[in-house]
Amino acid sequence: MAVNFSESMTKENLMRAFAGESQARNRYTIAAERAEKEGMLTIAEIFRYTADQERAHAERFYDLLKDLSGETIHIDGSYPVDQQDSLTGLLRAAEHNEHEEFADVYQTFGKTAKEEGFSEAASAFFQIAEIEHIHEQRFGKIAEMLESGSWYQPQTASKWMCTNCGYIHEGNQAPPVCPVCRHDQGYFIPYQMACYKID
Structure with a gap:
């Protein structure tokens, strides 16, 4: 069924998604500061990396609203408060929220957009849902580790990369200090999770 965009549910869902992504970006930036204070620099960077991706999602949803520029869209919505006592708590909360976006929220929004005849919005919801699934898995894996x-x-010998200088360490545990640049252990990331690795 074709629906006028200004009277559609899709318009409201795009604004809800924009608000949700904007809030996720801020929550992850705050979580990054918490990780940094705990000396977990690589986890702080993963939170910031994900926050930047959430900003890109927000921008995409906002761009799909450009035909309504100058108007105000009223929405009702519910958003999580994730004040956790531990870094693993923050990671598990992020994992949960990303799962909800992937499995429920964006599937519903995408289906509605498709039914209303807004194929570009539907595609954006479904594609971004898949990215949120990757975020969910990433946060879950880090929390588990x-x-x-x-x-x-x-449990077994492994590899880590110093994110400051690129040194790769092999052994039973990450070194307390990088032997090359002398940065502390917080700069090491399990090699399997390092960006731009070759293998």
């Missing part, structure tokens, strides 16, 4: 103690000391 912290909970099991395997972020810096796995």
